[in-house]
Amino acid sequence: MSRSGTRTAAIVAAGGLFFVLLPPVATFAGEDYPISLFTRILIYAIAAVSLDLLIGYGGMISLGHAAFVGLGAYVVGILHQHGTDGQPLLGLLPGSDNALLVWPLAVLIAALSALVIGSLSLRTSGMHFIMITLAFAQMLYYFFIGLEKYGGDDGLSIYSRNRLPGLDLGNDLHFYYLCLSLLAAYLLFVHRLVQSRFGLVIRGASSNSRRIEAIGIHSYRYRLVCFAIAGAGGGLAGALLANQTEFVSPGLLNWTLSGELMVMVLLGGLGSLFGPVLGATIFLLLEEVLAMYTEHWMVFLGPFLVIVVIFLKRGLFGLLTGTGQRHE
Amino acid sequence: MSDRILEVRDLTKSYGAIMASRRLCLDIDRGEVHALIGPNGAGKTTAINQLSGDILPDSGSIVFDGVEISRMPPHRRARLGLARSFQITSIFDDLTVEENLALAIIAHAGHNFRFWRNCLKTPLVQRELPAALERVDLDRQAGTIARSLSHGEKRQLEVGMALTGRPKLLLLDEPMAGMGPGGTVEMAKLIGRLRGEITILLVEHDMDAVFALADRITVLVYGECVACGTVAEIRHHPTVRAAYLGED
Ligand SMILES: Nc1ncnc2c1ncn2[C@@H]1O[C@H](COP(=O)(O)OP(=O)(O)OP(=O)(O)O)[C@@H](O)[C@H]1O
């Protein structure tokens, strides 16, 4: 048991080292593109880890996680627009490009929306939960499509990235390492969380919802807070994504993104935290490579995913750490 | 403090045409082991589920330790000191044995969000876990995922969780079913040790175990209480012999 623990630690360390060393190596090779591709991977990884907390540990299979990513992105986009045109939001709030203000707000709004959506969805379970989270996300998707003031269907362009004291976010290297640090911090937080008292209740409720009530714990409030923490992670990813692409559009709230995040989690390994980072990496790299040859790249990714899900219980990360066989 | 821990009056529950509880009355004294017996489908599990709150009665009252609980949700009854095991073992399969017991320990420590500190290393759990493991003889399996325990060990773990936090009344729904002779003896020993410490309502088909362990016995037939008395009284009760023991 401790041997597989050391192996996991070694793999995580190697992965961390890879991400830290990637920019200097790419720069040395005279290639800029990998840095922007891997920034995108880091951001998706944050969203995938937050979804893993929900699905892999909390047993809450949400098909609406894109809603929180999209909300986080729109907070950046909308405040940027008001900052540019000088008109206060709702006649009250001035726009802003200050990351120290905008990002916490993006996280907060995503978390509060998750509280509202969660408080209604968590009254259901199983298939109903999947459908209701999907329905809420699609509602928000169509809401932003109809929001002409902020670009409607066309989305919003962001003319300059947010400002952060001491860093130049317009510099791809700075931005890359910031995303890496935020992913590391979120991973550490969730890693501690799932072993904490709160996390134990979440995992217990997921394992046996009847037993947890029978020992005297009402799990609803715990699961709701967990849903909000995951939503906050989605919102952070959204705020970063808006900065990276310098563009937000309703597509960020669409169920296709929710589905992709879920695929990343499954591919990497459900309930393994680091797995979804690997899942996001593999997914986006495959997309990148396959899309060069065919626009129907999903045709190739699909079977690959089926094979992973059928044969590997803990995804590709489980395969690496040697804890992943289907049978016990 | 009354010496009745539980008073059930006219509890009624029907499933369509089937009356699973028919004006059921039941009194349990503090400290006794009270057995609830009856043929298959008599309504024993349905009665237990209404006591624990897993299902709600159509009518009737349940007074537990002076509090009317018949409409209370399960987690609040558990906090009042009502613990149970299920007829089909119900544990946290995906957690380790120590995590299972730790959950039961923190359940009684009040509502509290703790996000950072490893739960197994908190003083409360460190203090209570060793005794909880030892009580059900699972010290050596502390780090094992509960799913991979043997059937008997799972049962012991479930009872161990129910015992954590010193419940005032323990509801056991066929704790010995499917345990094999060795497991049955172990479980009988455990219940024997608990006698006097905790009040127990025991549903059990194994009549030798019931006669050996119980102080009093209630007999249920078609959802109705047909007899209640000491072991000796029930053994010689004519209706019981005809309705139940005769069939065995
Ligand atoms: N959810 C349900 N829906 C319909 N009928 C039910 C339901 N639960 C129990 N019953 C019926 O109620 C009656 C009592 O069932 P119960 O499970 O309480 O019996 P029991 O005494 O525990 O039996 P056993 O000894 O087999 O465990 C049975 O006739 C059963 O078929």
Ligand SMILES: [Mg+2]
């Ligand atoms: Mg039964």
